[in-house]
Each structure stands twice: as structure tokens, then as C-alpha cells.
Amino acid sequence: MLATSNINSIILQSPILVSATPLLRANNFVKRYGRVTAVAGVDVAVYPGEVLGIVGESGSGKSSLLRLLNLEEKPEQGEYYLDLKGYHNVNLLELDRFHQRQVRIHHIGIVYQHPHLGLRMRHTSSGNVAERLIMANERSFAAMRAAARASLASSEFPLDRLDDLPLRLSGGMQQRVQLAKAIALKPELLLLDEPTSGLDVSVQALVLDTLKRLQRERHITIVIVSHDLGVIRTLADRVMVMRHGHVIETGLTDQVLEDPQEAYTQQLVHAKL
């Protein structure tokens, strides 16, 4: 009896992706660099707990798009909403510098392809993670140290190298420090820009493992940019294919990678195979 009503309610519920409000909504993003239009009217929606993969060749605008989503650069046009407490229906692009930084610090984490973009190479690894906490007004040394340690541990960084400089770490470990820094404040949104591109295949697999575990444990929403379809296939629920600043195809990962509709996507998938 009880079971039937449960089943009924489950059946009547529409799929989560349809009923939930997206965590991230970007409408009609346009970004130009001089005569080059890097992003030409892109719409993005990412739902809570979802992993969105963005693929495309070099220069397709995928990294530019990620920088826009991280509020690092301002698009010429567009609206950007994050469904966060206190920011419902607030176009983040219209916020001032101070509040944009608050959003970036507290709610968005980012891992860059090149560690030197995301890390202070001559500060200690734990210091790099602590920076995030300091930005969020933590002023207790003991608390900072504990949080940095916890964050580095959950990104599977060897804790005996806690206070080594990123300069002296391997590429894989540098990426783990970046990841620890990105998740230190438990952000709702994690942006990954080719997080494993510089790494050899075995290390790449380990980092992907960590990412997958984090995503599962923390139910974190991820946007991952990569030209490596293997990475996308492993992590992403949904895929967006970009070319010349436009989104040319979008859909579930399996659907797009197994049965690509656009000529370019077909080429891309076949090139991989």
C-alpha cells in the first residue's frame, strides 16, 4: 500500500534535470578580443550535481567561456545567474568588483591547465590552500592550517609534503594542490580547464579518480573543459561541443559521443578513435 503510493509519486515526478532549477545559467555570452570573436552568443545551463563537459578544438572559445564563468573577464554581452543563497535572480555581471570577488571566492572553484595560473609557486602548498580561507576572512592560524590539511587530504595530496613549494612538486601533485585550493571553501561550482592535459596517462587516471570521488561525495556541480574525449567520457553527464565560439551540438555524453549528429562532432569523435 505504502509501496504503491511511493512508486506512484516517483513515476509522477518529472526527471530531476527537468524539474530542478539550474545552478548556473549563462545567457547569450559574447566575448571579443579585438577582431576575434571568442564566444559568440553561447547559452549554458548546468543543474545541481551535474557534470557538464565542453569539448572543441583549440581556439573554439571553450577556455574563454570558462574564464567568463569564473567572472575573471567581462563579456561584451550576456546575463549570468548562479542559483545561490542571496544571489537568486541577480545578474552577476552587473555586480560591482567587490561582490563579484565575493561570489568567486565563496562559490566558485577553478583548476587551470597550467598550475602557475592558479598557484603561487613560491608559497607553500598549504599556504596556497590557506589563501582561499584568508580571502574568506579566516584569521586563525590553527583553523587555517587544519582546513588546508583537510582540503589537501581530500584531494589525495601526500600530507608529508604539505609545506613544500609547488615549484618543487610534480605536475600531478600541482594539480592536486590546485584542486585542494578550489574546494577549500566547499564551493557549489567547480570549473576545470583541461585539468589533466599536462599529465601522463597513469597520473591522469589518478587525478580523474579523485575528481570523480569528490563529485560523488560532495555532490558538487562541475563544468569541465577538455579536448580529450576520454576525460569527458569518464566525468561528464552532458556534453557541449563548441566550434568558432558557437555551441554546435549538445546532449547526454553517451548520445553525443556514440551518435554525433554534426559533421564536425563526427570528425572529432572519429579522430579520437
Add this chain to the structure above:
Amino acid sequence: MTLAELASPPKDYSYAFLDEFAKRELRRRILKAIAIPGYQVPYASRELPIARGWGTGGLQVTLSLVGPKDIIKVIDQGDDDSVNAANLRRFIARMASVETTTDALRATLIQSRHRVPEERLSEGQVLILQVPQPEPLRGVEHSAAKAQEMHADADYALMWLGLYEQLVRYGKFVTGASYPVIVHKRHLMSPSPIPRWDTPSLHQAAHLTLLSAGREKRLYAVPPYTDVYPIEFTDVHFSVEDQSGRVCELSGATQKFMNEIPQADGSSRYTVSDTGYAAKLLKQKHGEAATPGATYYDDNGEFYHAGYLKH
């Protein structure tokens, strides 16, 4: 009657060397600096007959403020008689025909390089500190434009990252001089390269402190009775240099900022760094008339604002 008789007699220099326009500009900048405690006000740093880096910033402020009734004291690292102090004092005295002194309590204007006098200054006195590098964010932000933005946003978090790194690497704060402070709960300020020992002296002080960098063309101020707090963690606190166990060779004083004099056998002897204050103590020791004033630190090393130093 000729025109020559009507005009004021020709002089080689204006009073106090700087021309009136320059002095007026400086005074306006000083007023602005006092109005916004700790904020760096740009000014047109004039040429002077000493080189940049030798106290041109402090000298310009002194020259713009000095009047015939002022009494001047010039300090170089606590010392009244070192080359820099002696030259600046002679220059100011010659250009403004003012009385000079080594007594910190008698002086109306005190220009100083890298020290605050040991004796508590009182209301109406002006302490002018020479500053080599006015930007406290220089170490963490190379771009001056970006640093200005950070001041505007009061975005000083990176300074605490610096403290974190010091604690991790050395187990303590290692900034010796120029320890960054927050003035009036708003602006981050470099107090010029005074030792940590002197930093608390700026907090809720009765006197006005003006800081001026001639090469960098910026001046800023700590008005009387203004909060000045060094940056620190809630659980690891700022501390001053430990002077315990150090006794002045000449005056027998303790718990004052000491000069260390290394000896051939590897040991050290100490003398009080503030020579004006030491002279008073010596006079007193020899039974002459001298009344050393109350100091910022008492003989047990306790700072005069109880509870300000948490160590």
C-alpha cells in the same frame, strides 16, 4: 624713493628653503593625509640639496611646517649625532633660523629616520618619519594600480598569507622593521622602517605622526589618538623585540630598545638606541638636573596601553 628701497631685500633662498607654492601644496597634502588616516597622498616632491633616499620626504614636510618659534630635533636610527641627522639638523636650522635640541620632549618638530623616541610625546608635538617605501602591498602586489584598487576595496588578505608563510617556514613572524599596521580600522600602512618595538607607540598616541617618502612622492599620517593595530592572527599575536636581559652599558637602563655592540669574544654589549633619552639618564646618574619623561615601555617592559600587546 626708489623701487629698490620699496622692495624687500633680496635673499638667496625663501624662508625654510622651499618656495611658498611648494610649502602650500605640501600643507594641503598633509591636511588631506590627516583627514584620511593611513591613506597615501601623492605630492609633488621637490628637488632638495640632498639626494633622494636621504630623507627628502621627511625634510620637505619639516620645511613646510617649520616656523621661527619651532624647536627642531632630528634623529637617525635613534641617534642625534650621526651624519644624516647632523646634516639635516644644520640645514633646517640654517634655512629656518630655528633652535635645535636633542630633547624629545622639548622639540616641537621631530624628524626621524627609523625610530620613535622612547619618551612619550605629548599633544602638539609632530613626529615626521622618513619613508623609503610607502606601499605596504609592494611585497605582494607589483602593480601600483592594482595595489591602489586593493586599498580601495580594503582587500588586504594577502598580507595574512604572508604571515601564514612566515609561521610555516620560521615558526614566528620575521618582519623586523616596517611591520604593516591597520590605521583607524581602515587603511593598511607601512609605519616606515621603525623596529617592531616602536610600532605600538603610534597607537592612540597624543602626538601627530606624519610619514613622507620623497622618492616615491607620497605622504600619509597618523593623527593623534588614532587606532593603529599591527596585522596578526587571532591565535598568533604580534610581539615586539625582546629586550629582557639587556642592560645599557652607559646609563644602566633596561627594557628600552638597545643597540647591540658585538665584542671580540663573541658576546655583546648594549647601549640605549635613543641617544637623547640616554643623555638624560646619564645626567641623572651623575647627579645633574635632568628629568627623563615617562616612556612608552616601563622598566618591566610593559607597554603604557595595558592589554595592547598580547604577549
